[in-house]
Amino acid sequence: MAKHxxxxxxxxxTGPWPxxxxxxxxxxxxxxxxxxxxxxxxPVDCPxxxxxVLELSFKDKExxxxxxxxxxxxxxxxxxxxxxxxxxxMFPGVAHFHTVRxxxxxxxxxxxxxxxxxxxxxxxxxxxxxNMHGSTGDIVLLGTxxxxxxxxxxxxxxxxxxxxxxxxxxxxxxxxxxxxxxxxFACYDTQDLCHTLTNDYQDELHRPAFPYKxxxxxxxxxxxxxxxxxxSDFSVIGTWKSDIRIDQDRVKAYVAGEFKPGGGSxxxxxxxxxxxxxxxxxxxxxxxxxxxxxxxxIDNANCTRCMHCIxxxxxxxxxxxxxxxxxxxxxxxxxxxxxxxxxxxxxFVVVEKPYDEIKEVIENIWDWWMExxxxxxxxxxxxxxxxxxxxxxxxxxKAMPQHVKEPRSNPYIFFKEEEVPGGFEHDxxxxxxxHMR
Amino acid sequence: xxxxxxxVLEFLTGKTGKSKFYFxxxxxxxxxxxxxxxxxxxxELVNEGKLEFWSSGSTxxxxxxxAGKQKAEED
Numbered sequence: 001m002a003k004h005x006x007x008x009x010x011x012x013x014t015g016p017w018p019x020x021x022x023x024x025x026x027x028x029x030x031x032x033x034x035x036x037x038x039x040x041x042x043p044v045d046c047p048x049x050x051x052x053v054l055e056l057s058f059k060d061k062e063x064x065x066x067x068x069x070x071x072x073x074x075x076x077x078x079x080x081x082x083x084x085x086x087x088x089x090m091f092p093g094v095a096h097f098h099t100v101r102x103x104x105x106x107x108x109x110x111x112x113x114x115x116x117x118x119x120x121x122x123x124x125x126x127x128x129x130x131n132m133h134g135s136t137g138d139i140v141l142l143g144t145x146x147x148x149x150x151x152x153x154x155x156x157x158x159x160x161x162x163x164x165x166x167x168x169x170x171x172x173x174x175x176x177x178x179x180x181x182x183x184x185f186a187c188y189d190t191q192d193l194c195h196t197l198t199n200d201y202q203d204e205l206h207r208p209a210f211p212y213k214x215x216x217x218x219x220x221x222x223x224x225x226x227x228x229x230x231x232s233d234f235s236v237i238g239t240w241k242s243d244i245r246i247d248q249d250r251v252k253a254y255v256a257g258e259f260k261p262g263g264g265s266x267x268x269x270x271x272x273x274x275x276x277x278x279x280x281x282x283x284x285x286x287x288x289x290x291x292x293x294x295x296x297x298i299d300n301a302n303c304t305r306c307m308h309c310i311x312x313x314x315x316x317x318x319x320x321x322x323x324x325x326x327x328x329x330x331x332x333x334x335x336x337x338x339x340x341x342x343x344x345x346x347x348f349v350v351v352e353k354p355y356d357e358i359k360e361v362i363e364n365i366w367d368w369w370m371e372x373x374x375x376x377x378x379x380x381x382x383x384x385x386x387x388x389x390x391x392x393x394x395x396x397x398k399a400m401p402q403h404v405k406e407p408r409s410n411p412y413i414f415f416k417e418e419e420v421p422g423g424f425e426h427d428x429x430x431x432x433x434x435h436m437r
Numbered sequence: 438x439x440x441x442x443x444x445v446l447e448f449l450t451g452k453t454g455k456s457k458f459y460f461x462x463x464x465x466x467x468x469x470x471x472x473x474x475x476x477x478x479x480x481e482l483v484n485e486g487k488l489e490f491w492s493s494g495s496t497x498x499x500x501x502x503x504a505g506k507q508k509a510e511e512d
Contacts, residue, residue: 068493070500075484081494099494168490168497169460207483208490208497209460209476370472375459376496 002028003045004052008059024051027128038123042093042145046127049093050143053085064091071098071146073153077208079164080149096146100126101165102139102156103198106191107178114160121155136215137175137226138165163205169212171204175232176218177225185310186220187238187323188351194218196355197362210366211373211382221319222305228331228342233379234362235328235342236351240320243300244309250316251276251296259315280309324350327361329391330380340380343388345395347402361395368394389414441467441478446487449501456505457491457498 002025013019028047031040043049053064069082081099088095102118118139122128127143134140144152156162165173174197177183179190197216198205204214217228221238228235253259254274260267261274276296281289288302289309296317298309310317327349328342349357365379368391373382383391392399417424439447448466449458464475479499482488491498491505 068491070489070491072490072492077483077490077497078492081492167494168492170497207476207480208492209472209479211461213495367472375461 002051003048004055006051006055009051009055021051024129031128036123040123041125041148041151042096042127042143044093046093046097046143047129049085049091050097050127050129053087053091053094056087056090065097069098071149073149073164076153076164076206078167078170078206081167083143094143097127097143098146098149100141100144100149100152101134101167101173102141103163103165103173104133104137104139104175106176106194106198107181108133108137109181117160118156118162121152121159125152125155134165135231136165136172137217138173166205166213169208169210170206170214171201171210172213172215173205174198174216174218175226177220179218179220183220184314185223185238185307185319187240187319188220188325190218190220190236190238192353193236193351193355193358196353197359200359204366210370212376212378214366214369214379221307223307223311229328230331230339230341231333232331232342233329234365235331236325236358237328238323238351239305239326239348240323241348242320242322244298244303244320245318246296246298247316247318248295251291251313252294254313254316259313261312263314276313280312283308324348327358329365330378330383332378332380334378340384342380343383344402345391346397347400361397364395365391442482442487445478445482446501449488449504457500459496459498463499 006021009021012021024047028045028051031044031047034040034044057064064086066084066086067082069084071082072078072080079101081101083097083099085091085094085097105114119128119130122130122141125144125148126141129142131140131142141152153164156164174194176190176194177186179188180186181191194216204210214234215232216234217226217232217236219226219228219235219237224230224237226232228237250259254261255276257274261279276291281291281296285306285308286302286304288299290297300320310319325348326344327346329345331340331342333339346361349361351358369379369382372386373379377385388403389399392403444466445463448463460472460476460479463479464470464472467475467478479488483490483499486502488499489502491500
């Protein structure tokens with residue numbers, strides 16, 4: 001028998017998709033039965049009370065959570081987010097319901113043992129409910145009480161070799177795609193870069209001194225499996241400099257139907273014979289491809305790395321051999337004023353250990369943003385407010401054509417007088433002798 | 438001349454009417470210092486237990502340990 005009647009939540013379970021309500025009910029029943037004899041350190045009926053307070057919020061059309069607080073682990077300014085229920089007498093199981101963020105492994109590679117280890121800690125000391133994963137990419141443990149925080153921190157660091165993630169005005173838990181561990185498109189080792197920078201910037205991750213959140217994400221190629229261009233302040237996206245490699249015999253094999261286009265994706269329906277002109281050449285956003293019936297040609301200078309031809313014919317068309325990454329800055333996805341994508345800052349950088357070139361860009365940006373950024377201002381907003389040109393100055397990067405989206409319609413990169421031979425002064429009288437008014 | 442830590446504590450116990458402060462508020466106490474140096478002073482005070490973090494989840498602030506109404510949440 002459920003602790004609280006939840007008719008509104010029950011309705012959510014009737015939809016076609018798996019329901020979080022069913023999941024929470026399952027955990028509530030599991031905790032009540034306690035088949036493993038766990039010595040629960042927080043109220044057993046925590047998931048039941050979570051359903052109760054959510055039902056009440058649906059009924060009242062108001063939240064019953066208070067958020068924010070001083071809770072955390074000693075010395076860390078992030079990783080724990082305080083949550084309190086404003087109806088603690090009605091729902092004592094969720095009077096405290098703090099969130100704990102844990103840094104996920106690079107590329108989100110887990111072993112079953114690791115996941116069981118995390119869940120053993122979390123079943124004992126928390127609600128047993130998780131969010132795998134949060135939007136930033138970390139493991140999110142939902143709901144525990146203040147006295148359990150240090151215990152959880154000790155256990156995850158000592159037993160699982162796992163650290164808390166980021167929250168607040170911190171560097172947030174960096175995230176990456178699988179990269180070269182699994183993917184032939186990856187232009188650099190995303191996991192090594194992600195892991196190295198996570199370790200190198202521990203102070204920024206745990207002790208907040210930024211105006212607001214700051215996110216790193218690492219995509220191995222422009223397919224953007226972690227969507228760094230949309231979801232991180234500092235987006236590193238793999239790219240290449242040299243020409244796309246084409247194996248003409250294999251192109252013919254695709255045309256002849258010997259290879260399945262797209263690696264056999266969308267195979268649930270008969271789309272007819274593969275048409276290389278319609279499905280690849282005509283889909284090129286810059287029109288830089290042609291196929292004469294025997295040979296596929298690419299005008300590489302006009303390629304924008306959309307990845308469509310490579311994705312469709314991976315056996316025949318491969319990324320160029322000289323690989324590296326582009327760095328873009330300033331994406332954010334705020335609720336009120338709409339999303340902003342990152343802007344290209346470094347068109348090409350070689351990604352090699354110890355990554356000093358990338359770290360220099362990062363640290364110059366931080367120094368500038370910490371000084372100039374307003375409270376609760378993302379670096380993308382600072383960039384818009386103080387100009388892209390200012391950003392180029394502080395990062396010691398020269399303006400180049402790739403920085404300009406549309407020449408003349410938004411000429412936000414201006415020359416300074418000292419950059420122009422002869423300065424801005426000119427002889428008006430001499431000019432007028434040559435040019436009548 | 439009071440030490441940097443004393444200056445921070447003096448600022449916090451002064452009549453500001455607030456119990457929690459942004460990092461940038463502390464930078465104003467030391468206009469000639471780099472942000473990272475100010476951060477070191479605050480980190481030391483946190484490690485000594487004199488200051489504590491307050492976090493909403495999205496923003497983080499600093500305050501004197503035990504100051505403000507947040508402490509009551511835990512009692």
